[in-house]
Amino acid sequence: MRGRPFAAPAGRALVTLAALMLALNGCGGGDPQATPSVQEARGEPIRIGTKNFTEQYLLGELYAQALRAEGFRVELKRDIGSSEIVHQALVGGGIDLYPEYVGVLLSEVAGVTERPDEDEAAYQLAKELEERNGFTLLAQTPFSDQNAVAVLPATAQREDVLALGDLARLRGEVTIGAPPEFASRFEGLEGLEEVYGVEDLRIDAMGIGLQYDALDDGQVDAAAVFTTDGRLAEGDYVILEDPRGLFASQRVAPVISQKVLRDNGPRLVETLDALNARLTTSVMREMNAEVDLRDREAADVAAEFLRTRAPGG
Amino acid sequence: MLLLSATVAVLLGTTLGLLIVTVASQRGAAREAFRSQEALITASRLQGSLVRIENGLRGFVASRRERFLEPAEGALDRYPRQLRRLDGLASGEPRQRRTLADLETRIEDYVALWALPLITLARDDPASARNVVISNEGRVRLAGIDGALDELATLKREVVRDNARRADRASTLAIGFGVGGLGLVLVVAAGVAVYLGRSVVRPVREVARATGRLAGGDLSTRVPAQREDELGDLARSFNEMADRLQVNRAELAARTEQLEHSNAELTRSNRELEQFASVTSHDLQAPLVTVAMYAELLERRHAKELGEGLELVDGIRGATGQARTLIRDLLDYSRAGREQPSLEAVPAGTVVEHALESLAGAIETAGARVEIEGTLPVVLADAAGLTRVVANLVGNAVKFVDGRAPEVTIGAQREGSWWRLWVRDNGIGMDPAHAGRIFEPFQRLNGEEHYAGTGIGLAVCERIVESHGGRIWVDTAPGRGSTFSFTLAPAIQHTAARAPAGVAGR
Structure with missing residues (x-):
């Protein structure tokens, strides 16, 4: 040890x-x-x-x-x-x-x-x-409580971003509001690149929970969230689909x-x-x-x- | 006095006690302040250790270089001791204990839940560790620890401040007590001094002054003696002494006066007696001369008519002659005692010659032989008085004989500071037991019928010798003759070389 x-x-x-x-x-x-x-x-x-x-x-x-x-x-x-x-x-x-x-x-x-x-x-x-x-x-x-990436409904509609792979469609550098460890996790940037081939992603590191406000303010393009987050209950955010199962079940x-x-x-x-x-x-x-x-x-x-x-x- | 002493003792004791208590509390406060200072310093060091750990592990996580961990490793070794020390320095006060417990938990959590896992993570998975560090949990924990340390410091500073205040109060109190106590002691001391001055020094001084007056002769001096203590005893003793002194002095004065009175009386009676003798002698002389003259005339003019009555006239003449001799001797005796002799250096040989000349008739009549043995000295004497003494002694020597031819020897002998002159005879002598009496007037040891004389000659001799400062005595035995001796001082010029000091002037 x-x-x-x-x-x-x-x-x-x-x-x-x-x-x-x-x-x-x-x-x-x-x-x-x-x-x-x-x-x-x-x-x-x-x-x-x-x-x-x-x-x-x-x-x-x-x-x-x-x-x-x-x-x-x-x-x-x-x-x-x-x-x-x-x-x-x-x-x-x-x-x-x-x-x-x-x-x-x-x-x-x-x-x-x-x-x-x-x-x-x-x-x-x-x-x-x-x-x-x-x-x-x-x-x-x-x-x-699985990991997920959420975007604002407006973004989803305007840019037609509905699944994780769609993030690549966004122009230029895509900023994700997330806790710092997201950058080095498989269920994070690593997996997004590896599984979905999404590059040019940047982490705007922040404390867990703050990413919703950052998303609302337009500070970030997307936010790393948990599927049991209370703020998702109101339907104000769109969770991107994960067809390739990057985000595993998290019981x-x-x-x-x-x-x-x-x-x-x-x-x-x-x-x-x-x-x-x-x-x-x-x-x-x-x-x-x-x-x-x-x-x-x-x-x-x-x-x-x-x-x-x-x-x- | 006892009460006063007890009061002073109690006051002093109380003051001292309070001083000790305040000093102790001050020392306690100082000690607590010191502990607090130590605690603050330790807290600061502990904080330094934690910062070193955080910085070290951040540096390590960022660089993966172990050397960044070195200061952190040292701090990880140190911090438990610092924490224990801080624990030891914290007081038992509940808020401090609570804050310290919180601090300990926070620090243990920081180390166990952050620093150590992070170091392990950094070695296993540096990228994860870097991302974990970004979350700043360590800084948050350190901030919490800083808060706890600040709180502890605040509590400690409060303690220090309280203690300083308490110490200040204690100091003020102590100074107050000190000054107050000192003042009290001074006041009490002044009181005691006044009391002593009033109650002890003054009475003693009074006695001392009175003693001075007493010594100066004022025997009526007394001091007040109402007190019941030792000073009262002193005063009473003094008064008693003064009383006795006064009584003694009075008695002495009375006796002295009495003595002087009797002395004067004696002197007066002596003088009167002598005057009486002198006057009597003169007064008696005159009628005796007249009687003798008439007897002479009677014999010369009326011899035929008297016939056998002439024997009577002879009897009258003989009686008046005896009476005149007696009176003359009495006169001599009284004069010899009254007049101070005029002393001069007199050659004893010359005096003896004069005396023998005046006795030539008696010596021849008795057929006596008088010899002078050796050389007679020069003595300090009244020549006339000395002549009479010698004549008297030699006259007695030729007078008191039992039919044999008298042999008289005169000599002198140095005895100490005196010259002893002696007259030795071969006469009848006398009983030594009665020898002293022969120098008393009118004392005659031998029958008047056998030996003529008034019995006053030796008394006169004694008076003369004693008026010279000498003495006269006789060595004798019945039938063995007598040796009369008398002492005289030597003349200065002749005896100065041999005479002891002090003899001169005798």
């Missing part, structure tokens, strides 16, 4: 061991309350990281609040950065788990450009890859350290799996809209969701 290793605190191993034994007891004895109480008592929190945009904030809050409700101690470290840095933080031990998009995991983290078409296959591949490094994926969400699965998984027992998995199962595209887009369009706090929106749609309801 060329990276700087993270030394776990000495006491942690003991805590882990104790927690594991209790967790095993919990399995055998069927006492569901044992594990959380121990977690609480031992005080070694589960550190959840998130990437740097609204949907990730919401997912982080949902995970954290759901786990806290089950008695786990959780530290939420939001806004760490793009997948590249967050995954590196996970590998380095800075966090224990974070919600990741399976497609991004494959293409941007694992460097797999020839991806399975099927979501399930992609998920299994990603999981397999993670498990080689001591990590794993929990159950993925029903919703998929979300928590990437988690196997050690942490062992330490915390099945309840952790059960809790997150149950939560993820309820996160459909419409649910996600609605929550994103609550935050991005109605200026609500991600924590409040997540809490509301957890409250109103209680498990088993």
